[in-house]
Amino acid sequence: MSTYKLIELVGTSKVSYEDAINNAVKDAQKTLHDLKWLEVVELRGHIGEEGISEYQAKVKVAFKIVRE
Amino acid sequence: MSTYKLIELVGTSKVSYEDAINNAVKDAQKTLHDLKWLEVVELRGHIGEEGISEYQAKVKVAFKIVRE
Amino acid sequence: MSTYKLIELVGTSKVSYEDAINNAVKDAQKTLHDLKWLEVVELRGHIGEEGISEYQAKVKVAFKIVRE
Amino acid sequence: MSTYKLIELVGTSKVSYEDAINNAVKDAQKTLHDLKWLEVVELRGHIGEEGISEYQAKVKVAFKIVRE
Amino acid sequence: MSTYKLIELVGTSKVSYEDAINNAVKDAQKTLHDLKWLEVVELRGHIGEEGISEYQAKVKVAFKIVRE
Amino acid sequence: MSTYKLIELVGTSKVSYEDAINNAVKDAQKTLHDLKWLEVVELRGHIGEEGISEYQAKVKVAFKIVRE
Amino acid sequence: MSTYKLIELVGTSKVSYEDAINNAVKDAQKTLHDLKWLEVVELRGHIGEEGISEYQAKVKVAFKIVRE
Amino acid sequence: MSTYKLIELVGTSKVSYEDAINNAVKDAQKTLHDLKWLEVVELRGHIGEEGISEYQAKVKVAFKIVRE
Amino acid sequence: MSTYKLIELVGTSKVSYEDAINNAVKDAQKTLHDLKWLEVVELRGHIGEEGISEYQAKVKVAFKIVRE
Amino acid sequence: MSTYKLIELVGTSKVSYEDAINNAVKDAQKTLHDLKWLEVVELRGHIGEEGISEYQAKVKVAFKIVRE
Amino acid sequence: MSTYKLIELVGTSKVSYEDAINNAVKDAQKTLHDLKWLEVVELRGHIGEEGISEYQAKVKVAFKIVRE
Amino acid sequence: MSTYKLIELVGTSKVSYEDAINNAVKDAQKTLHDLKWLEVVELRGHIGEEGISEYQAKVKVAFKIVRE
Numbered sequence: 001m002s003t004y005k006l007i008e009l010v011g012t013s014k015v016s017y018e019d020a021i022n023n024a025v026k027d028a029q030k031t032l033h034d035l036k037w038l039e040v041v042e043l044r045g046h047i048g049e050e051g052i053s054e055y056q057a058k059v060k061v062a063f064k065i066v067r068e
Numbered sequence: 069m070s071t072y073k074l075i076e077l078v079g080t081s082k083v084s085y086e087d088a089i090n091n092a093v094k095d096a097q098k099t100l101h102d103l104k105w106l107e108v109v110e111l112r113g114h115i116g117e118e119g120i121s122e123y124q125a126k127v128k129v130a131f132k133i134v135r136e
Numbered sequence: 137m138s139t140y141k142l143i144e145l146v147g148t149s150k151v152s153y154e155d156a157i158n159n160a161v162k163d164a165q166k167t168l169h170d171l172k173w174l175e176v177v178e179l180r181g182h183i184g185e186e187g188i189s190e191y192q193a194k195v196k197v198a199f200k201i202v203r204e
Numbered sequence: 205m206s207t208y209k210l211i212e213l214v215g216t217s218k219v220s221y222e223d224a225i226n227n228a229v230k231d232a233q234k235t236l237h238d239l240k241w242l243e244v245v246e247l248r249g250h251i252g253e254e255g256i257s258e259y260q261a262k263v264k265v266a267f268k269i270v271r272e
Numbered sequence: 273m274s275t276y277k278l279i280e281l282v283g284t285s286k287v288s289y290e291d292a293i294n295n296a297v298k299d300a301q302k303t304l305h306d307l308k309w310l311e312v313v314e315l316r317g318h319i320g321e322e323g324i325s326e327y328q329a330k331v332k333v334a335f336k337i338v339r340e
Numbered sequence: 341m342s343t344y345k346l347i348e349l350v351g352t353s354k355v356s357y358e359d360a361i362n363n364a365v366k367d368a369q370k371t372l373h374d375l376k377w378l379e380v381v382e383l384r385g386h387i388g389e390e391g392i393s394e395y396q397a398k399v400k401v402a403f404k405i406v407r408e
Numbered sequence: 409m410s411t412y413k414l415i416e417l418v419g420t421s422k423v424s425y426e427d428a429i430n431n432a433v434k435d436a437q438k439t440l441h442d443l444k445w446l447e448v449v450e451l452r453g454h455i456g457e458e459g460i461s462e463y464q465a466k467v468k469v470a471f472k473i474v475r476e
Numbered sequence: 477m478s479t480y481k482l483i484e485l486v487g488t489s490k491v492s493y494e495d496a497i498n499n500a501v502k503d504a505q506k507t508l509h510d511l512k513w514l515e516v517v518e519l520r521g522h523i524g525e526e527g528i529s530e531y532q533a534k535v536k537v538a539f540k541i542v543r544e
Numbered sequence: 545m546s547t548y549k550l551i552e553l554v555g556t557s558k559v560s561y562e563d564a565i566n567n568a569v570k571d572a573q574k575t576l577h578d579l580k581w582l583e584v585v586e587l588r589g590h591i592g593e594e595g596i597s598e599y600q601a602k603v604k605v606a607f608k609i610v611r612e
Numbered sequence: 613m614s615t616y617k618l619i620e621l622v623g624t625s626k627v628s629y630e631d632a633i634n635n636a637v638k639d640a641q642k643t644l645h646d647l648k649w650l651e652v653v654e655l656r657g658h659i660g661e662e663g664i665s666e667y668q669a670k671v672k673v674a675f676k677i678v679r680e
Numbered sequence: 681m682s683t684y685k686l687i688e689l690v691g692t693s694k695v696s697y698e699d700a701i702n703n704a705v706k707d708a709q710k711t712l713h714d715l716k717w718l719e720v721v722e723l724r725g726h727i728g729e730e731g732i733s734e735y736q737a738k739v740k741v742a743f744k745i746v747r748e
Numbered sequence: 749m750s751t752y753k754l755i756e757l758v759g760t761s762k763v764s765y766e767d768a769i770n771n772a773v774k775d776a777q778k779t780l781h782d783l784k785w786l787e788v789v790e791l792r793g794h795i796g797e798e799g800i801s802e803y804q805a806k807v808k809v810a811f812k813i814v815r816e
Contacts, residue, residue, distance in 0.1 A: 001734065003707040004690040010752040010810060016154050017176075018084050025119050027751040027813055038120065040085075040111035043176035047197065051161050052174065054749065061115065062690060065707055069258065071231040072214040078412040078470060086152050093187050095411040095473055106188065108153075108179035122409065129183065130214060133231055137598065139571040140554040146276040146334060163275040163337055190273065198554060201571055205462065207435040208418040220290050221312075222356050229391050242392065244357075244383035247312035251333065255297050256310065265387065266418060269435055282548040282606060288358050289380075299547040299609055315380035319401065323365050324378065326545065341666065343639040344622040350480040350538060367479040367541055394477065402622060405639055424494050425516075426696050433731050446732065448697075448723035451516035455537065459501050460514065469727065486616040486674060492698050493720075503615040503677055519720035523741065527705050528718065530613065560766050561788075562628050569663050582664065584629075584655035587788035591809065595773050596786065605659065630764050637799050650800065652765075652791035673795065681802065683775040684758040742758060745775055 004036060004062045013055045017043050020057035028061045035063045072104060072130045081123045085111055088125035102132045140172060140198045149191045153179055156193035170200045208240060208266045217259045221247055224261040238268045276308060276334045285327045289315055292329035300333045307335045344376060344402045353395045357383055360397035374404045412444060412470045421463045425451050428465035436469045443471045480512060480538045489531045493519055496533035510540045548580060548606045557599045561587055564601035578608045616648060616674045625667045629655055632669040640673045647675045684716060684742045693735045697723055700737035714744045752784060752810045761803045765791055768805035782812045 011024025021040060029035055042058040079092025089108060097103055110126040147160025157176060165171055178194040215228025225244060233239055246262040283296025293312060301307055314330040351364025361380060369375055382398040419432025429448060437443055450466040487500025497516060505511055518534040555568025565584060573579055586602040623636025633652060641647055654670040691704025701720060709715055722738040759772025769788060777783055790806040 001692040001694060001703065003692065003704055006688040006690065006738075008688075008754040008756075008808070009813075010754065012749040012751065014749060017157075018086070018154070021085075022119055023749065024751055025115055029115075029119070035115040038113050038115055045174050047161055047165075047171040047174055051158055051165070058754075060688070065689075069216040069218060069227065071216065071228055074212040074214065074262075076212075076414040076416075076468070077473075078414065080409040080411065082409060086154070089153075090187055091409065092411055093183055097183075097187065103183040106181050106183055126414075128212070133213075137556040137558060137567065139556065139568055142552040142554065142602075144278040144280075144332070144552075145337075146278065148273040148275065150273060159273065160275055194278075196552070201553075205420040205422060205431065207420065207432055210416040210418065210466075212416075221293075222290070222358070225357075226391055229387055233387075233391070239387040242385050242387055249310045251297055251301075251307040251310055255294055255301070264416070269417075280550040280552075280604070281609075282550065284545040284547065286545060289361075290358070295545065296547055317378050319365055319369075319375040319378055323362055323369070330550075341624040341626060341635065343624065343636055346620040346622065346670075348482040348484075348536070348620075349541075350482065352477040352479065354477060363477065364479055398482075400620070405621075425497075426494070426698070429697075430731055433727055437727075437731070443727040446725050446727055453514050455501055455505075455511040455514055459498055459505065484618040484620075484672070485677075486618065488613040488615065490613060493701075494698070499613065500615055521718050523705055523709075523715040523718055527702055527709070534618075561769075562630070562766070565629075566663055569659055573659075573663070579659040582657050582659055589786050591773055591777075591783040591786055595770055595777070630766070633765075634799055637795055641795075641799065647795040650793050650795055681760040681762060681771065683760065683772055686756040686758065686806075688756075740756070745757075 003065045005065050006039075006060045006062045007032075008041070008058065008060050010056050010058045012057075014053065015055070017055050017057055020055040021059055024057060024059045025061060032061075032063050035061050037062050071133045073133050074107075074128045074130045075100075076109070076126065076128050078124050078126045080125075082121065083123070085123050085125055088123040089127055092125060092127045093129060096129045100129075100131050103129050104132060105130050139201045141201050142175075142196045142198045143168075144177070144194065144196050146192050146194045148193075150189065151191070153191050153193055156191040157195055160193060160195045161197060164197045168197075168199050171197050172200060173198050207269045209269050210243075210264045210266045211236075212245070212262065212264050214260050214262045216261075218257065219259070221259050221261055224259040225263055228261060228263045229265060232265045236265075236267050239265050240268060241266050275337045277337050278311075278332045278334045279304075280313070280330065280332050282328050282330045284329075286325070287327070289327050289329055292327040293331055296329060296331045297333060304333075304335050307333050309334050343405045345405050346379075346400045346402045347372075348381070348398065348400050350396050350398045352397075354393065355395070357395050357397055360395040361399055364397060364399045365401060368401045372401075372403050375401050376404060377402050411473045413473050414447075414468045414470045415440075416449070416466065416468050418464050418466045420465075422461065423463070425463050425465055428463040429467055432465060432467045433469060440469075440471050443469050445470050479541045481541050482515075482536045482538045483508075484517070484534065484536050486532050486534045488533075490529065491531070493531050493533055496531040497535055500533060500535045501537060504537045508537075508539050511537050512540060513538050547609045549609050550583075550604045550606045551576075552585070552602065552604050554600050554602045556601075558597065559599070561599050561601055564599040565603055568601060568603045569605060572605045576605075576607050579605050580608060581606050615677045617677050618651075618672045618674045619644075620653070620670065620672050622668050622670045624669075626665070627667070629667050629669055632667040633671055636669060636671045637673060644673075644675050647673050649674050683745045685745050686719075686740045686742045687712075688721070688738065688740050690736050690738045692737075694733065695735070697735050697737055700735040701739055704737060704739045705741060708741045712741075712743050715741050716744060717742050751813045753813050754787075754808045754810045755780075756789070756806065756808050758804050758806045760805075762801070763803070765803050765805055768803040769807055772805060772807045773809060776809045780809075780811050783809050784812060785810050 013019035285291035625631035761767035
């Protein structure tokens with residue numbers, strides 16, 4: 001059976017929380033293979049003069065650690 | 069005065085968390101009438117090779133229990 | 137250095153949680169200047185006959201208190 | 205040994221939280237036998253012009269599932 | 273659609289928690305109109321020689337912010 | 341300045357949660373002097389055939405430790 | 409895509425928490441098909457003269473709701 | 477009706493968490509009579525060269541306070 | 545008996561968390577009289593090239609609302 | 613292997629939270645030997661006219677119970 | 681004095697939660713030396729036709745970072 | 749827009765919690781550039797014969813992941 005490692009990321013977006021969550025996953029996939037699941041931990045953001053200027057989504061992503 | 073019952077569901081979607089939450093509510097409405105409110109409890113998901121492959125939203129939905 | 141005050145709001149929308157969160161921020165900006173960040177606290181909603189009829193997002197927004 | 209099932213209810217009352225909690229239990233007993241214990245989860249309410257107009261108590265009640 | 277603001281209060285009473293919660297709501301209604309709902313957050317109290325001398329109930333009350 | 345010790349109790353009552361909380365405080369006062377404050381931690385109970393048969397209130401009570 | 413329903417159970421055992429968790433799942437499987445996952449929520453128990461006399465494990469189990 | 481007192485312990489074991497929980501209860505029973513129930517609060521441990529060298533289980537145990 | 549209002553602030557400091565907490569209280573006292581107590585909610589901060597560049601302490605402060 | 617008992621204290625200080633935490637530990641050591649570790653649970657305080665007049669730190673301290 | 685780093689893992693087992701926790705620790709020890717302690721965060725699992733088919737234990741393990 | 753990664757550390761000190769938090773940040777900066785913010789998660793410690801012998805601060809520190 002496998003063991004998984006979780007890492008915690010904060011993805012950001014100028015568009016939406018859905019986009020911020022996806023950005024975190026996409027950036028994780030640039031260096032990590034075999035990502036299996038995600039858990040959304042927290043939603044925050046920066047506010048500018050025109051409303052929310054940066055959506056911030058803290059997520060955990062999990063990937064398999066190879067066990068020989 | 070009324071009493072309400074809450075049931076806990078996990079709605080899923082290939083598209084977004086907004087869609088996963090709505091799917092949970094729509095599926096609950098197939099068998100339950102008089103749904104009154106929902107509470108979003110948790111957001112998780114599966115990750116595939118192209119990013120998030122399944123959005124999962126744990127929600128509670130509440131409906132009225134008839135009191136004679 | 138600055139001190140910030142947080143106020144807690146529930147924004148609503150007929151469309152989505154993203155929209156409800158933005159409505160809370162926009163309404164806060166009508167009377168408060170220099171909003172700096174937000175924290176999403178809770179997502180709830182009302183359900184009508186056609187699914188979710190009101191998306192409700194509890195958020196905290198923070199703004200700077202002037203210190204002379 | 206027995207297994208128990210918990211269901212989550214919101215009892216309401218025009219009088220008090222004590223009454224709202226009791227109403228949830230009483231309504232549950234109309235259809236469920238052998239209720240064993242309760243856990244109070246949350247207290248909320250509606251406010252009218254004369255103060256609290258509806259006391260709302262979210263409770264979990266547990267009953268035994270028969271195991272042959 | 274409306275936006276609501278929540279304020280956090282601690283109501284007190286020499287009599288009971290039910291009374292302390294009601295006192296918080298009543299005092300809020302002296303300056304705020306259109307209170308819509310409350311959430312009970314915490315119950316604490318002072319103890320004197322004859323038992324509980326002050327019941328303290330931390331509650332949040334919500335009211336509508338007018339959106340033109 | 342003083343240091344306080346907290347002990348955790350579950351008070352019970354056949355009548356109400358208010359009564360269960362008071363019973364915990366009164367029983368603590370039989371052996372402990374100088375109780376200063378209480379914190380209500382949890383509300384549970386047993387259910388009998390006629391509704392709630394035992395109200396259970398978990399509370400913490402604090403008293404001063406003498407520092408010479 | 410599917411929607412899942414979670415139900416909350418307390419499994420018991422005279423032997424261990426592992427056994428209590430398994431008993432909850434086994435009893436759920438007597439009436440529910442297609443159980444998919446479980447979440448352990450809380451571990452409690454009764455104590456007798458010889459130590460723990462009843463292990464109690466509160467778990468949530470999830471099963472698929474058919475969506476046509 | 478009775479009042480109960482809870483005390484918080486950390487039981488340890490070289491073998492397992494089940495054993496650590498039981499050790500806490502057994503040690504409590506050396507000085508306290510009439511232990512009624514336990515609540516498992518937290519599981520931690522020390523790691524040695526060969527894996528987990530000490531299982532640590534934080535538990536609360538409750539016993540009846542005599543009320544004359 | 546009195547009712548209290550709590551407001552939530554984030555105090556900041558270049559020196560320490562103790563200082564950040566005190567700054568929040570001092571800034572609140574510039575406009576609010578009769579502050580009675582505080583609750584520390586969260587400790588965060590910014591990091592610069594030389595370590596922590598801004599200590600941030602989220603606190604709630606409470607003051608008495610006059611009841612005629 | 614050993615079993616540990618935790619007791620919950622509120623230490624106070626006119627100076628700082630660091631001092632309040634240390635005062636709780638020092639007062640515990642007047643009557644308890646072999647204190648092993650502490651856990652900081654909550655930071656509160658009283659506010660006077662000149663800012664914080666009493667720092668209050670709720671801590672748990674653990675000590676070994678002798679097992680023959 | 682030392683600084684420690686924590687990583688979050690999900691260990692799995694076909695046998696038990698005790699085994700899943702140990703598997704997470706053993707797999708971590710394949711690449712990390714000087715693991716010092718663990719914290720159990722969450723217990724979940726998959727359910728198959730014959731009961732629990734995969735025990736999943738989310739744990740944090742801590743190891744020393746060398747400070748020259 | 750950027751994505752950030754959080755890592756969890758326990759900093760220690762013989763002096764104070766402020767120092768333990770700073771030590772965690774300083775040790776992280778030996779290998780990680782562009783640390784942006786920290787979140788204090790937990791305060792614990794060891795107790796020796798003369799009071800607190802090791803202050804332990806669990807913190808999360810965040811740094812930017814380069815996105816090409």
